[in-house]
Amino acid sequence: MFNLSFFKNIGAIFSSGDVLGVDIGTASIKAVEVTKGKNSAYLNNYGILNNYGYFDRLNEVIQTSTMKIFDKEAVKLLQLLKKELKVKAKNVVASLPLFSAFTTLIEMPDISDQEVANTIQFKARQYVPMPISEVTLDWMTVGKREKDGRVLRQILLVSVPTEKIRQYKEIFKGAGLNLAALEVESLSNVRALIGGDATTTMIVDIGSHSTGILVAKGGFLKSSNQIDYAGSHLTHALSKGLNINLRRAEELKKQKGLTGTGGDYELSTIMFPFVDVIIKESIGVKNEYEKDQEDKVERVILTGGGANLPGLLEYVRSQTGVTTVKGSALSGFGYKDELAPLVPELGTVLSVALGLSLREI
Numbered sequence: 201m202f203n204l205s206f207f208k209n210i211g212a213i214f215s216s217g218d219v220l221g222v223d224i225g226t227a228s229i230k231a232v233e234v235t236k237g238k239n240s241a242y243l244n245n246y247g248i249l250n251n252y253g254y255f256d257r258l259n260e261v262i263q264t265s266t267m268k269i270f271d272k273e274a275v276k277l278l279q280l281l282k283k284e285l286k287v288k289a290k291n292v293v294a295s296l297p298l299f300s301a302f303t304t305l306i307e308m309p310d311i312s313d314q315e316v317a318n319t320i321q322f323k324a325r326q327y328v329p330m331p332i333s334e335v336t337l338d339w340m341t342v343g344k345r346e347k348d349g350r351v352l353r354q355i356l357l358v359s360v361p362t363e364k365i366r367q368y369k370e371i372f373k374g375a376g377l378n379l380a381a382l383e384v385e386s387l388s389n390v391r392a393l394i395g396g397d398a399t400t401t402m403i404v405d406i407g408s409h410s411t412g413i414l415v416a417k418g419g420f421l422k423s424s425n426q427i428d429y430a431g432s433h434l435t436h437a438l439s440k441g442l443n444i445n446l447r448r449a450e451e452l453k454k455q456k457g458l459t460g461t462g463g464d465y466e467l468s469t470i471m472f473p474f475v476d477v478i479i480k481e482s483i484g485v486k487n488e489y490e491k492d493q494e495d496k497v498e499r500v501i502l503t504g505g506g507a508n509l510p511g512l513l514e515y516v517r518s519q520t521g522v523t524t525v526k527g528s529a530l531s532g533f534g535y536k537d538e539l540a541p542l543v544p545e546l547g548t549v550l551s552v553a554l555g556l557s558l559r560e561i
Contacts, residue, residue, distance in 0.1 A: 218234070218235055219293060219559075220232070220234075220287055220291070221292075222294045223294075225407055227251050229281060230248050233285060234558075241557065241558060242534040243534065243535040243539070249277050271367065274371045275371055279376070291380040293380060293383065294379060295384070296368070296383065298424060298426045300361070300364050302360075303356065303357065303384065305422055306323060308352065310344060310352065310353045316341075320337065320355075324337055334361060334363070336361075336365060343417070360384070365382060385405075385552045388555030388559070389405055389412070390419065392552070392554045393501050393528075394501075400415070400417045400495055402501070403500075404503070404507075404516070406502065407504045407506065408430055408432050409428065410428050411427050411430045411506070415485065415489045425481075425485050427477075430478075434453055435453055436449070438452060438467065453509065457510030498522070498523065507526050507548040508549070513526055530547045530550070532558075
């Protein structure tokens with residue numbers, strides 16, 4: 201489905217059937233070890249390592265939206281994850297966070313692939329906010345449309361700083377893992393949550409420090425945006441508003457969410473303004489997409505750890521007026537029976553890692 205990768209010609213590296221999908225976020229690392237079956241993928245193992253240092257020190261994160269990644273911290277966590285999971289897979293597919301890449305949808309005359317390849321470097325100079333010599337470019341056709349009597353080819357252009365790719369190679373090498381491919385997390389989310397579904401869908405991926413807002417159709421990413429409001433902002437608001445420590449605030453957020461009544465109603469009222477910012481930005485992305493593409497967003501999928509906030513699903517549905525569901529990235533996987541009670545939560549938390557594992561399966 202997707203061919204974008206910042207490592208080329210990896211061929212049949214997953215012929216053994218095992219792959220490790222690794223999602224390095226701002227405050228956690230998530231990994232899934234998946235086996236390729238005849239008709240589906242099977243989840244053998246998973247792991248989630250959270251760096252709770254940011255509760256006490258806001259700057260103590262694995263990587264930041266300024267594209268800085270803390271190499272030593274990432275290596276240490278990956279080594280721990282590898283040890284605890286007893287990883288058997290030899291090859292890893294890892295995610296690049298949305299803020300590490302520049303993505304844009306451009307339209308060109310309906311020319312051949314070769315003609316696109318010949319002109320994409322020149323075209324990219326008009327859009328990429330860095331010198332072309334400092335980035336690695338990739339592109340894919342994500343659709344066609346007719347406008348003013350002309351057929352236009354829609355191209356998703358992706359650029360990543362070459363230095364960032366080098367850093368990731370060194371981090372995984374330091375952890376004793378073979379990094380076979382890198383992919384921007386938005387593509388992984390689309391693969392895991394939508395597949396080839398033709399329904400125009402907005403994915404709202406609420407992480408710890410940022411929220412990704414994507415629009416996709418037919419398995420192709422059409423729009424990709426990010427805002428710096430996410431789960432940690434709700435936690436800090438509760439901590440300050442209730443005068444409690446951040447760990448206790450995190451616990452209350454997960455327990456009560458937006459469903460507080462009676463004595464707990466104050467919890468919800470503190471968080472609503474921050475949730476409203478995410479919803480407002482999402483509606484803005486939706487409106488901009490519909491204006492440009494003359495297409496309507498028919499569904500919203502909430503994913504990421506923040507999607508499990510109690511009451512959020514119903515609130516987003518009421519505010520957007522659009523069918524809203526939680527991501528269920530595990531729906532296409534086999535897994536052990538004892539995992540069944542955890543699937544509703546894991547289907548959002550692990551969506552990127554699961555999408556990465558599906559890249560070659």
